[in-house]
Amino acid sequence: MPGIDEDPRLVRRFSDTLPHAVVADCTDTETLRQLGVHELSSAVVGIGTDVEASILVTSNLLEAGVPNIWAKAISRRHGRVLERLGAHHVVLPEYERGERVAHLVTGRMLDFIRFDDDYALVKTVAPDRVVGVPPAGSQVRTRYGVTVVGIKRPGENFAHATARTVVGRGDVIIVTGGTRAVEAFANMG
Template sequence: MAAKPSGNKSVLVIGLGRFGGSVAATLDQMGQDVLAVDKNPELVARWSAHLPTIQADMTDVLAIEQIDASQFDTAVVAIGDSIEASVIITGNLLDAGVSDLWAKSVSQEHARILQRIGARHIINAETDAGKRVGHLVAGNYLDYIEIDGPYTVVKIHTPLYAVGRSIEDVQVHGKYGVTVVGLKAPGKEFQYGSKELVMHRNDELILMGKQDQIDHFIQG
């Protein structure tokens, strides 16, 4: 039985193709505890120098039990070459008690099947890049868009330390190098960022900046 990783959010990524590998690598770079699984020994060997990996066929319930999948906070089913395997693995994980489950779909029909069996998050393989999904799975962002160069645009909830404070008071740009593009409070219209704007709990902030700067702002 595999022990649950300790530390931050623990994420089980199943499938080490281009998409799954990108998700796993992004999560690992963000400091999340990742275990990547694939039945292909070549893919496992390729990634083993970079990530904790296990070779296993997760369509087998015994493999789910041996890895102790239910002990992970989140699971990502990143298989796209076999709809049957994707559906079986998703069902196995749900049966094992994994509640926060992300599953990649390759068609509308595939997505409908995944939804019907209880997958919480459906990933569109054509539009959702692996790096973006990795950031969303980690739970720091409500949305994430990578733009040209080192800059990204993200949507987050107001960090606890900034609740009730203005953008000027927190020194969002001066201290962290981050630009507040705007703010959307529940039930209210979108407001463009200004130094007098006060951030409240559950407000959604649209930020632009470099990845490390945004993470620094979130942490305070």
């Protein structure tokens, strides 16, 4: 995949890493046509400071028929515009990193990953309410709306949790479910 940017220093920096690195203006449809972007199977729009340029480049790539476009957004509003435009994947790295750090700092979560607007995965130390019984016995799904999918005992590797896995004190567990449900479960203490 070629790398295209207007900044010659950036292009030089990545010229050893990428098969083709070109100094060009991607907001110009004729330039993109000449560079053959219509033949690409995927493209990444990593413009993070100029919202207008990001939208124009994404639009140009869509118009060129690139079937798999990943676009970076610098705000949720920018992300919504890119989604409405037709970008196949919109990434909000600053927002997502900030959300993840906020979850880790404010509660008992060891890790937090949001998969959709209302679905997340959380790594946390098992709350006392589920210690000593398997997930089915503690009724985590019906009581708390989460599913225990993994477990790590001290000194061991992570393993899949089953209906018969007994959760011990100090075990680290991975739970999935609605975002609010996994947040509440992880913060039970």
